[in-house]
Amino acid sequence: MSAAELGQLVVARAESAHLPLTERLIDGHSGVTGRTADQRDVASWNNSIPVVVKALLDCGLDAVEVQVEVDLPHTNSAVDLVLCGQRPVTGTASYLAVELKQVRHASVDPRCPIAVDLGFGNGKNKLHPVRQIQRYCEYMMRYLPHLREDEDQLMGVALLHNARDADVAALFDLPESDHGFLYTLDDLDRFRRVLTSRFAAASGKRAAHALSEARRDPLLKVTDVARQRSITGGGLMLLDEQYVAFDRITRHLEKTAPFTGYDVGLFYDPAGAHDPGRPPDRKRVYILRGGPGSGKSAVALELHRELGLQGREAVLASGSHAYTETLREIMIGTARHGQVSAKRSAARRLYRYFNSFADTPPNSIDVLICDEAHRMRRSSTHRWTPKELRDDDRPQATELLRAAKVPIFLLDDHQSIRPDEVGTAEYLKNLAEDSGCSVEVIDLEGTFRAGGSKRYQNWVQQLLGLNVSDPVVWRPDGRMTLMVADSPDQMEQFIRDRAHEGATARITAGFCWPWSNPDGERLVDDVHIGDWRRPWNVKPQHSVPNAPKSDLWSTDHRGIGQIGCVYTAQTFEYDWNGVIIGRDLLFRDGEFTVDRTASHDPAFRDQVGDAIVKRCIRNAYHVLLTRGVVGTVVYAVDPATHNELRRLIPGTIGLQHYDGDQPKLTAEGAHLPPAYNRRHG
Incomplete structure (x- = not known):
């Protein structure tokens, strides 16, 4: 919204403890993340955002656009505010990233000057707010080419609007830069001068739209x-x-x-x-x-x-x-x-x-x-x-x-x-x-995978019984795409289509089939489900023409022709992740259970206890299900397990036509992340 529009939402009402803007943000947070907003976030929205909005209005910058909780590409981190407008004189796009802190006192860790105690009382040091906003700006420059067209477009500030200079004096020792200046309650006049130097009294809608729709460079693997x-x-x-x-x-x-x-x-x-x-x-x-x-x-x-x-x-x-x-x-x-x-x-x-x-x-x-x-x-x-x-x-x-x-x-x-x-x-x-x-x-605590979706990580742990909660229905969050395939053949076609579009894509499976030595110069199709048959990736001690060595399966483009196992997939990531759940993980009597008899992993000999095997198999699927950067597609061999996945995952694969071309398999009902829509839509 513009500063003028937000100005109407930061007026206190006698009947509510929260500003109208805060109530909107609380509802939006719940809808996106599926959990109640942290009280610290609520307090920041209620007490900190109005300081910036009032400063904009006092400077006559009513038309500057204000974006709240702006996601950093591919992560779960977000900038508190990004102000979008036009530069005075030139009229070019101008952006100011603002990190808001309500702290009144701060001290610096003597062992590490960028680690600070902001008085939260939890005993954990945080990254220095100036260095935090500097890194956020540098990250935005790294992954948003739109901002690299003119390096002067983006500036960053940390605003400690409740703190006096003397009470946070140690924070000023860290060098400032265009991507990170520190302002306190004593510096609000200087902060207003920054606003008037960065923005003209003109609409920021075009700049805000350009930033929202900017192409994102792919995540470095x-x-x-x-x-x-x-x-x-x-x-x-x-x-x-x-x-x-x-x-x-x-x-x-x-x-x-x-x-x-x-x-x-x-x-x-x-x-x-x-x-x-x-x-x-x-x-x-x-x-x-x-x-x-x-x-x-x-x-x-x-x-x-x-x-x-x-x-x-x-x-x-x-x-x-x-x-x-x-x-x-x-x-x-x-x-x-x-x-x-x-x-x-x-x-x-x-x-x-x-x-x-x-x-x-x-x-x-x-x-x-x-x-x-x-x-x-x-x-x-x-x-x-x-x-x-x-x-x-x-x-x-x-x-x-x-x-x-x-x-x-x-x-x-x-x-x-x-x-x-x-x-x-x-x-x-x-x-x-x-x-x-x-x-x-x-x-x-952050994440650089699954589109920065902490919800997806928690969902996988709940699905596999790796924490105290039971499995829950996946609620799309606009970051990670999660779908169920109707068959392994459909999964493979979808994954190959993504690879043809230029994405990295692989299929992995639980260790529920034998792993044969090559038959001469040919891999054996060990993984078979009905009429569908594919080979595992090459064994470590072997080499086969036109297939990568096992160590390079995740990174060599030829790896898409084989099914990967957990030992070759662990540590690596790819944009699109297909996972076949074998009969070693079954849904029975209302929960997911492990059946060790279905595993072909030679590590699970008879002398290995059931508790250890169950831990290893659950952890193996935890690894397989968390390799995807953009999206994950799952299929379960066991019918009852697959039906449960259909209940828990609303996203599916559909067949659509594009401009008279041949029909393509696309994600449906999964609330695709904006970056995917712009790149492939």
């Missing part, structure tokens, strides 16, 4: 970040808790890394560089915990990339064969003529497996980044381990803790998929503390 290893300013744009975690860790490294002979750089500590007598601190261990798409791998790769740019060598370890080999292949692919051998050696040194540290000397690695740490095994002993090195009683995590000066673990408590995978935050924390380490656990 994990492999895209890895390919940008050597690019300054490349990688993913970390936000909120991700950025706090990244900054906290890098600052710790600056203080603890030994003097290298350089006077500048990420790790130089002038206070301790020449003090050999300074006693060493306890080893600090970082555990970053978050759900699918919360940015764990983004933080891991950004840390790895940043250390490389600074001339430091950090090791990135994983328990995933596909992930590790993909990262190695990407690095080897950057080799110039005559450098392949050296690049291959470097790739094997920089990207390693969890079980490769058994004989690593203590503290011989400066920084060890353990991604996918939920795949940590009980021990590193395997069938090829030499007898003299076998130690079934030594935890694998102990080897990693011992090998590094700064160990960093990134994990999801609901993604361990094999019986001997034990990596949870509690397990690693206890083990590290028992080893004399100090531990910091950081929760990553």
Whole structure:
């Protein structure tokens, strides 16, 4: 709405505790998210938005358009307000992103100047409001080409309208920029001058419409970040808790890394560089915990990339064969003529497996980044381990803790998929503390997958019984598209159509069919449902013409011709995600249950207990159902289970005609996200 229209909605009414605008926002929030608005949000809408609206009206900017809770593309983060209008003199589009804070006092964490206590009383530090709006603006510039046409279009401010300068003095130490200025109650006159310098007294409808309808660049995937290893300013744009975690860790490294002979750089500590007598601190261990798409791998790769740019060598370890080999292949692919051998050696040194540290000397690695740490095994002993090195009683995590000066673990408590995978935050924390380490656990609460839909993540956990709630009907939120296919053939056709349009798309399935070796140079069609038959992805130890190696199934365009399993899909993401639910997950007696007899996973031998198998199978489907960036299509082999999915998921696939062309399979009844409609409609 325009400032003038909003002005009529921010007038208090005697019969209501909330402004008319706040009541509209409460209703809108419930309709979009399916949950009641947080009291902090309600208070912000009721108390903070009127400050900005009044400032616009006082400046005669009645026609400036105000957008509220503006989603950042592909995430669940949002800018509180974006003001849209025309620049004075030129009449070009002008935007001001505003982050509103009601705080009256603030203090800065002495260990990390971008982590601040805003007085919420929950003991959790938040990202500095200036850095928060700076990152939001940079993120918008990254994914909205419309804003990159003129870099002066967008400005950002953090407005602490209840705070006096003296009570938040520490916040002013952070450098400001065009994408992030700080204003308080003492600065409201300066804030008004910003408004009049950015906006003319003219309609902002055109600018607002252009921003709302702007094309969104596709989300950078994990492999895209890895390919940008050597690019300054490349990688993913970390936000909120991700950025706090990244900054906290890098600052710790600056203080603890030994003097290298350089006077500048990420790790130089002038206070301790020449003090050999300074006693060493306890080893600090970082555990970053978050759900699918919360940015764990983004933080891991950004840390790895940043250390490389600074001339430091950090090791990135994983328990995933596909992930590790993909990262190695990407690095080897950057080799110039005559450098392949050296690049291959470097790739094997920089990207390693969890079980490769058994004989690593203590503290011989400066920084060890353990991604996918939920795949940590009980021990590193395997069938090829030499007898003299076998130690079934030594935890694998102990080897990693011992090998590094700064160990960093990134994990999801609901993604361990094999019986001997034990990596949870509690397990690693206890083990590290028992080893004399100090531990910091950081929760990553955002999401960069499923269109930034937190509702979808919660829905999947409820469906699989991974929290206390029962399965619920999916309520479309305009972010994630979720549909049921009538048959595997229909799913495949829909997924292939999306790939032909330029999207990344794959089909995965539960491990409910045998996985055969290739028949000569041909894959065996093991996955069969009625007359429909398709092969699994290639086994790790084999290669087949015209099909990618198993490690590259998620990233090689030829992977669409095979059905992926959880071991090749984990860690990766693609725009469109087809999931076939096998007979190991059944709907019976009002709930989803696990039938271990339907599984062909060789990890589930008879000696593995039912509780462990059930946990692994539920977690496997949790992984499979959360790979999609834009949309997910599901099909269940068991009729009763499929009928229950039809009840829980209103979205279906339909056949439509476009301008006399051949009919196409399209999503129906799923409230497609706006970005999908603009790109493919």
